Amino acid sequence: MKKLINDPRDVVREMLEGLVQVSPGLALLEGETVVMRAELPPDPASRPVAVLSGGGSGHEPAHAGYVGPGMLSAAIAGDVFTSPSVDAVHAAIRATAGPAGAVLIVKNYTGDRLNFGLAAELARQDGIPVEIVVVADDVALRDTVTRERRRGIAGTILVHKVAGAAAGRGHTLATVAALARRAADRVGTMGVGLGSCIVPSAGVPSFQLGADEIEFGLGIHGEKGVRRTSMSSADAIVKAMLEPLLDEMKPAKGEPVALLVNGLGATTPMELAIVTRAAFGELESRGLVVGRAWTGALMTALEMPGCSISLLLLDGELTGLLDDPTQAMAWPGSGKVAATPRVVAAPPVNKQPEGVAVDGPLSQTMRRVVDHVANALENAERHLTDLDSRAGDGDLGASMARGAAALRTLPAFSFASPAPLLFAIGETLRRVIAGSSGPFYATALLRASKSLSGADTPDEQQWRAAFARGVAAIAELGGGREGDRTMLDALIPASQAWLDGSWPDAVRAAEGGALRTADMYPRLGRASYLGDRAVGVPDGGAVAVTIWMAAISEALG
Template structure:
């Protein structure tokens, strides 16, 4: 029997805007919302002329991160994504524009594929508007990659220290390059390890992301509800802290006389009673080694919905980091001292944003008309894809829950729901290429996560591949399918064999091109692509993950098909069915 969890929510699709409304309503003196997406939470007295803007962000479900750290002396704005999904570039742009005081902006986020893709795209656009941008991905999680590949590590509760230090540097008037350098210094001196005792559940699914026995625990889990690096028998609090602290102490090379800051962080369902027991052992270990605790925080600072468990984060201090950590700030989740230090000026000018160039309409008289897949039929195919994704949403999320954070079906459904809405407003004579551009923008704006930029690039590439066509015949259909895979390859950095959606899209493109070369019509080309995508999807069960959140699982990812490859095969099958 499937266990269903209980949550005090209204409609799951409304949870993020309702959360933001409640947060801002509870802290009206500190927070406001700016920008057309409604997802940029901004400090009322944070952004100001001449100060470097600090923008943080990521998926929801980690409260008080990220919006809880917006306020004077810390972050100027936070971009709020869907549950466990990165904010979209447009949502990040809203936050970046709000934080811009003319001295540049620093983006800070956890090192996850979706966040890296979306923040990078937003940084490129913001820089194109004339705003200097730097971005730092936090990589404090020891368990997620060995020291030699520490640039691949995830950002977990260490976000807390990196955000605090960078926010203080900006509030003190440091220039852009120095704020970036100090954020990187805090990241370099910060290490975390975590343990999970139970799974969490997404609001849309209401089922636990993974199963764990009553006598087991997961060592080295992240903050997205995913399993840890290894499963071991449940141990005492002291034994757990010993396991977590050993690699932290070794990597930071802590010695007698060193000074540190400590964060013992609950993941959402761990009591204060337990957290202080954990801190007790951390304190004993450091005291025995002659290491001074300069500052300590115990509580919920970077959660994973209702996951049971905790993490320990240590920041090794020097004089510079100590000064930044002690600098006053006032936010909903963190107050240091009573009031932020007085500033010479709090003036904030109205920011002017350059108007976007309008797309040039295609001349239909110059387009090739051979083939039975007309623009109208293509839109019907896309509508059928949206319906198929909605029908299989929970199945896709279940696949993702085994090796990821359990939100892939939800994320794809959000994207295709946005596509359906965009297509309903599309001009009747829009070409297939123009339709693909609309789909790309709808996906990018609605989804965020890694799927947003990847499918936006895919549809842009596929549309460009058939830009000279009005209708699609066999070769054009093959070019479109291959264009989807090419777009993903150009944006994501993964390759076939990494256990991603590419393991379905690339063989689909190859099979489509081969079929078209043999004279197959558009229907037969799409059939060949669909068959190849399904075979590629099934083959991912034999691969060990090398990209995304599941890459941290190593051999534990074997035997499970990749949810991204599953949704890719589903898209092509729905197109063929139409």
Template sequence: MFTSPSTDAVLAAIRAVSGTAGALLIVKNYTGDRLNFGLAAELARAEGIPTEVVVVADDVSLRETVEPERRRGIAGVVLVHKVAGAAAAAGASLAEVAREASEAAAALGSMGVALGPCTVPAAGRPGFTLGEGEVELGLGIHGEQGVRRVALQPADALADTMLSTIVEDRKVGRGDRVALMVNGLGGTPPMELAIVTRRALAFLAERGVTVERAWQGTFLSALEMPGCSLTLLKVDDARLARLDAPTEAPAWPGRGQVVTRRQVVPTRAALPTVKGHPKPQPMMPRVRAAALAVADAWDAAEARLTELDSKAGDGDLGLSLARGAAAIRALPEEAWATPSGALTELGQALRRNIGGSSGPFYATALLRAARFLASKPADAAAWAKAFEVGVEAVSELGGAKPGDRTMVDALHPAAVTLVRAVRE
């Protein structure tokens, strides 16, 4: 693992894939790779196979340690492969493909950060250890340690550190056009990579750099290492055409076009907001007290609801209802003026604050009940019927009936009992 292929293995690959046009070897700048690929290229040429070698040394974290040609090759090599592959597919000669690949390699800058080590299977132990709250900056792709160890920082700060180093080293400035690649090191989920991507795009925009293309994903990993690397490649129209060229490579994520302007399309009509009557109806203090009692019950049951939902679902019900309780308490005084208005405000508040399926269910029930009470005198019979139509709305929305082992199994008997009690 992480060891260069042997000269014979590289030579066998050259023989297997080369036609009369020859072969291009794209090599990351490590001693073993350069030696084995370089010797294989010599042997291939001796056999009459035209062979060129392009070395990628894009790791800018070593900028203060070694000269540019001695830097390591890391994730930016993926973009060199894309440029070279597109040039070859377009019919360019071996010399032209090698030139484009070499120019792309010279326009690259990359830097990585690890939140933890990886474990090489043969070794059976992590390649290095990090203390509590430490990260490794400027690492390679073979699980080795980085250039320096720093305290754990927010994702935005780490992205800024890496990009500041890249743009300074590669002299990327206002008016330049670049392609951005956010690469996961193997143990970083897409959601966390998206946080870094968001900041990287903002960082470059703040400096007047145009991000023509951006990709996010795991392109060059270090086994299960948690962390990421950032790559910038300067581009012009010709290089963009190579990056945009179609490919059948299954892991290539597509053209990576960046949306620079977001357009928010308003809905046809905003949901109504009930301002309430300046003089509350006499029953409304009791309605408000009942709603606040529900909020207290949700808070008291948060831990138990979380435990139950962890066994049956994703474990977020307790937290969701606690947020709903806070939303009920935050309703203004004027929201409690009329029955219909109060139920509408409750429905809107729960819709906005309770996640998952519970929020839509509660909101639908309350909004349906509010519409029923809007044109009715709010006596006991009307309240009971409003509860019944609210339960019917929940059943319609979710498609559940009594006996399906859903919340309808609790709501439906309660509605039937309430309606019957009021009639008697």
């Protein structure tokens, strides 16, 4: 187990101390693992209805991240995945509530219900009126247990927001509780896990999944789901998650819903955005209106990979409460969505004029060369990926393969003469090759194209000059030179060899230069971040140069 912690027994307190240190609006309740609003009225009689929630830790930013005006008055943290104590909950109620009372929002787990319930009884003995709202939004358990026994998971966040906004408006205890219960009754959640998590005190994964397995219908405590199935596309997984949600909730066509896409801890913003896109598409295809939407790691299960989708059936009052402002630091914004996705037209770019597809003297030869280069780069994808993974970021093989595929789509008129062909290849690679390779190749090809402008059948001296100018353009753009362990270590020797000899001489010089990069200390590019660890592996960019140069030689016979 690798975690940035000290003693596993101290993780909760130390986490809360770190959180409060960077949150001026929050305070720690002395002697308790309770985070509360720092500026509550000192006179309990002047306090509005307090809204409290909490549970086991490991769900960050829940629950302390939702403490603030407009949401929670306090959050009570237990040990990791363990309900907080009765005393902690009772202390939080006494520290935040007054005669107006308190609403406790409780996720439907036995420990939480018992400890929050007993704390509520003790608070009532103190003269503080308390209402309990239980959230049981886990739709995955609909075929296993009755509704009132389902787990409370990520949909609880929406109940926090509704209750906190209602309290912020000055509503009575009964009204705040009623609105919170309405939200709890109208929210459902479905989760999927791509792997497990490690509880600090346990030190081992909570369960094991095969490389192609996922768990549907899991909670937020690192537990297994209700069924195990095979990995699929994001669109297919989202559709499978929404099916039971929509079947359970039965929204009418045209009915507005709030959508919450929640990461379980290890899911990247990239993946969550893809899931959000898929959820929008699926809901809108069923005639539903996504009135509000949020996405992010909002109620996690430590570092578990996976996500959940929550739907809340909206009405005018609930929508207004969700829209009320809050200063809780983890609330992810207004949630308002555009009526239609905004796509702004790109400004026109300067393009080489399209011509008639008329062959020139070198057209057939150039087609053969381009075809050989494309084949060679595609065949080398795995090799280039391996080299780049060992001394870079691993994307070179895929980038070259995308470039190869794009070469096959060049318009016929591009092959009329060398200059328009080089221009077209440069423009194409600029668009399709990621990272630094795309701009380097595009710059070199555009410079070479300009050098050959007007020459339908360049002689070898003109080709040499164009190649040399292209290599110089790469050096100018990247600020590199021979010996830096880049593609220039193949290109510069090749250019010099061709000036003194033939194209086959240039190919051999490039291959020798690429091999020498294995012994070079990297000074530019991603490999420079690895330092000595990159030594021993040839530079992938230099090797890629040898591949397309050799392909040209083969095509020319």
